[in-house]
Amino acid sequence: MRTVGAIAAAVLLGTVLTGPAAAAETPPPPETLCTVTDPRVDELSGLVSDGEQWYGINDGGERVEVFVLGRDCAVRKVLTEGTDPYDVEDLARAPDGTLWLSDTGDNRADRRTVALLALSPQGKVALHRLTYPDGPHDAEALLLDRSGTPYLITKDVLGDSKVYRPAGPLASPGPTPLEKVGSLKFETTGTPGGPVGSFGSALVTGAASTVDGTVVALRTYTDAYLYAAPDGDVVAALRRPPVRIPLPGEKQGEALAFEPDGTLLSGGEGVGQPIRAVRGAAALATRDAATTPAGATGGPGAEADGAGLPVLPTAGIVLVVALGGWFGVSKLRRRRR
Template sequence: MRLLCVSVLVALSALLTTPARAAQAPAPEPVCKVGEKRLGELSGLVSDGDRWYAINDGGTKIEIFVLGKDCALQRVISNQADPYDVEDLARDADGTLWLADTGDNRKQRDTVALHAVTPQGKGTLYRLTYPDGQHDTEALLLDRSGTPYLITKNVLGSAEIYRPTGKLASPGPTVLEKVGSVALKSTDTQGGPVGGIGSVLVTGAASTADGKVVALRTYTDAYLFSAPDGDVAAALKREPVRVPLPGEKQGEAIAFEPDGTLLSASEGVGESIRAVRGAAGLVAPAENSSDSSGSPGQSADGQSGDSGVPMVPALGIAVVVAGGLLWGFGKLRRRR
């Protein structure tokens, strides 16, 4: 039975894999290797231009690792708050670091949370609730005003986009509202722990310093969206530019340098932080991709149409997911 499921998984993954042509982006270049043993599950990354800030997946207290651009550890910003499952990291205009405590593989959390942490380690907890049940979320974006957006990791369909309905309250909870969704086409980029289906699972997010480009990543690729007015919800309705990030064992972290260089990183001690030079400049102006209503337009790689997963029977997708679960997807653990 297991062999049959694996065979079905391979066959149906091939049907799902209809890769769009990637942008003419430079290949990712290794910058340095993360040798810090305490940072073996690197899941979120941001840059202030001079140094990098990184967080682990999960954890029992807040720890933000400050790295030089040689990957050497400079210090650790810590706070005794006990998170459930931290997944991503963002940085606002005043330097506050926002940790997305939003992982929920088993769909059992009544609330998720954001932790706002100053460079001195002072933390503020903001609890959040979804309007429509539990979601597993590994990606966080902040818009120019500091409003957070959560993008779900969904193995059965498009990733959903949520933001607070009002000003964040501490400890809350503040109710979230769904403001859109984004579907990514399966690609043939190699990498990740779960085969071809990993190319459509959103594992991280980032925005440029000016907020004019936002990015989502999967285990295998980055998708860059034009946001000329800083409107994240509108940006994620536009046709993205795809930047392949091949060869990462479990790629979950993504960030932008102030000059528009895209950074990516994978879990695992000794894995490299890699750079795609000039990535932000690959994004065409919004008027050349689609309008804010989400109508499909011309992509930067010359293709048109929506950005959804190719049409295959829903049963086929379910079998792919079932096979993936039997063949290692359950290895993506959450500690609590």
């Protein structure tokens, strides 16, 4: 999170945006599948599914650590490796079973490089350092397209998120330069939840894609946005109007995943928090795209560059300054450096 001063300044400089696109039909409410009670999984920040079990990571950490969860949310196994990351935030899974950890958190915006850590099924880790073309960013969302290209989506104040991908083949250890391929505009919504009130509904905290890459999703603390990608093109998908699926009541919702059948999974930080499911979510996105006229816009779709910011009411500004400052400090205390 940014400092209190930066948040307040950004709020006052905002401009009004259009609201999120409506789904063709009302999505079903999330249903609780199980509750994470293992104290080792206390900051669930990334989640993926292979159809039989789930893989989750904590926010931060001092080594590569992936928790293999049963469908009862119990930890079955822990995959570990000695590489010491800085601030892991999200998780993605390639078709070959490689787990990609997004070591891209940067609350103080002072990292010269960020990194992706590729954990192979054999337990080996490949480090890929990355550099932004325009200075540091805090990013908590990672997408892999069907070809394995990674996309990072930043967590910027007031919903002005940017989308980056490597400008060339990933080097190990790198760094490989990133290129900006678009920006996304998010508004606050009325969905309750998150650690910073309504402001949290404009902060991107996670991402996911279906096994075949035909639907990609981004989430904030309170809502998921699903984009149809019929040809697997992530940039083109993010320019389409999304389907918004509310995820109300999550204390600090950061994890998002798809089951192979298109069920959307969500979860968040804190022991005792649930893993929840929205069945048929991916089908809603593809169905909505099929009925949307060509060229239609609306909702947080990607643009070539530039982004306006939503204006929050005065009460919202006070809430952002108070809670945003507390949340940023609490996050910084958890970091080793």
